[in-house]
Amino acid sequence: METQKSYETHQSGTLYLVPTPIGNLGDMTYRAVETLKEVDWIASEDTRNTQKLLNHFEITTSQISYHEHNSTERIPHFIDMLEKGANMAQVSDAGMPSISDPGHDLVVACIEAGIPVVPLPGANAGVTALIASGLNPQPFTFIGFLKRKKKDQKEQWEQLKNKEETLIFYESPYRIKETIANLGSVLGADRQVVICRELTKRYEEFIRGTAAEVLDWLDQTEVKGEICFMVAGNDEPEEEKTHFFPEDLKEHVEQVMAFENSTAKDAIKHVAKIRQLKKQDVYQAYHEL
Incomplete structure (x- = not known):
């Protein structure tokens, strides 16, 4: 067991988890901007992408790349820097650090080393889409990205089909049609689905309907942009159903x-x-x- 008092004086530096906008720069918080200005280093998923954000808010803090392909070699270096007193912010390309990015591994490493980890509130695509979906906002389960292979994904849907809470997913526009088709074949064509496209951006769009209706829309539409989709929970779960x-x-x-x-x-x-x-x-x- 360990306890963390985030704002007491520490011998080490602090890791700040700083959310970034998911499309609209106006969603950057004052505290996020100040934190990025004050830390010694920013660990960025894509330094080129983050630099655009830093330029917009006149932030001159230096960046170090940190992504799924270099996290293993970067983490020991970051821990060493933090233990020597440097303060660091970790950011994703968009949204919350640790959600569908390697930030979680860095958080765990810091906790194990006794380095304080301070989260900032901010933009999150899944919860933002959920509150406008029209589906039950609580309870919910965030799944993230599904497995890509059709067989593996259908097995996932089998495991999820009796869940009573709203389910939240991220998906590529190139795979969304096949994913909704897989969903319908396992959960049923009448399960309620909401797709949110280009959240917070100019072409933000919600598509609400049954799995069959949404699939028909996808058949007639060339989908582009970032996608979050939600699936209504099963209001009549039958745990023994698979045994009939x-x-x-x-x-x-x-x-x-x-x-x-x-x-x-x-x-x-x-x-x-x-x-x-x-x-x-x-x-x-x-x-x-």
Whole structure:
């Protein structure tokens, strides 16, 4: 156990987690600007992107790049700097540090080293989109980015389909159509979905409807820009629903093949997994061996 009194005098420096605007520079807080001016260094996900922000607010503090590809080598260096008394701010390209960026690893390292970590409030795409979505704002679960492979993503949706809280995701405009299609095939075509595009920017747009309606919109629209989307929770969760299987294993495999448009091999693996059986037993039942 450890306690942190953020604003007492410390022998080390302090790591400040500073949110940055998600599109509209007017969302930068006074405190964020002052903090970035006062620290000794700024650890930035993309120094070129952050430099535009610094120039706009006339901030001259030096930057050091810090992203998922160099975090392992950078963290020991940052800890050494902080232990020697330097104060540092960590920023993402947009929004909250540690949310879908490597800031969390730096936070953990600082805590382990006894270095104070001070968070600043500010812009966050997920919560900002949620409060205007029309979906239940609480409780909610932030998921972030889903897995990219169709099979892996559908397994994620299976794990989430009985969640009663609103679910929040980030997604690429190039993958959103396939993601909503996967969602609909597992959660149902009538599940309520809200897509928020270009949040806080000039072309901000909300698309609200069922999974089927949203997918139809995506079929007719070339989607661009940053995307956050939310899914309504299941108001009638049935925890035992996945156990209502056809008694006959072969029939179950055939149902999976038809619904998922999958091969017999993949369907056998799927049935074996959800029924907690050996693949060999399902294989033999399907092929009537």
